[in-house]
Amino acid sequence: MSDANKELAVLLAQLPDAELAAVVEQATDGRAGLAALHAVAASVAATVGHAPQAIDVTPDTQLTAARPLPETPGAFGQVGGGPAVSGTVVPPAGMPVTGDIGGYSDSGVPTFESVRDKVEQRYGTARGMGELDQQTPVGRSVEEQWDARAKAARERLEKIRKSVHGNDTE
Template sequence: MSDAKELVALLARLPDAELAAVVEAATDGKAGLAALHAVAQSLAATLGHASDVIDVTPDTLPVESYPQSETAPASGQVGAGPVVTGIPVPPAGIPAGPAIGGYTSGGVPTFESVRDKVEQRYGTSQGMGELDRQTPVGRSVEEQWDARAKAARERLEQIRKSVHGNDSE
């Protein structure tokens, strides 16, 4: 909400003609705001500010427009080796190594890695629950829950007694 308040404060400081031009530019091409766009357009023209609003984000030059520079030769430390394209494939007959990082060579997560992630998340949620119960708010919520459960059990017992009392009559 602070971003919206800051934006409103900035817009409130604009002169009327500039504000109308900003609204006109912001609503341009939006079908649901066509009426607002028309009003902003007429206000901008009336207040002396034509619809030649300068876009705050300049167009990006196409890739061809940038000057192409010669690439500097690579140093002996980085990138000087041969360029490798593709993924190396082990020769046939050599068994694939164990899964590295919890994924198979095909990119599928292993059962062990998935189990570890689930156990870690379960442990985290258990710990969060324990920490919540140690706070005053957590204790208050737990006490409210216990009081409601007790009231529900008492009401259920009353209903059972009334039903059994009607059966004997």
């Protein structure tokens, strides 16, 4: 880089962003090889220090007065056609009608029966898992270890009792 280019670079570096972008825009105007740089400099010069421009997004077609709604189609099954459905649940014929639907009362509180059923189901699942665990090799070894520790604890307790009773007689 020559001394003149260095001096020019120092002077350009001292300019505010908006002025530097304007200088680059003017310097690249009409140069086909620097068209991309010119476009960027022009957009930066337009936006730096200014509020963003509001873009008009109104539709090209103007809405006329209120249009009438199309008539409801007959039996074509299109959206908006057919009878309106109410929001109430109707149980099938032959099913007993109670206020408790799905284990909840009308106010949303779980019923005693539904809570009991859930507890019994969880208890049964836990008990079944325990039985399955005992049938695996790992489960059997854990049970054998438990039994061995219990036997060792009983023997140790018996030894302590004998030593205590032996000291009482003397």
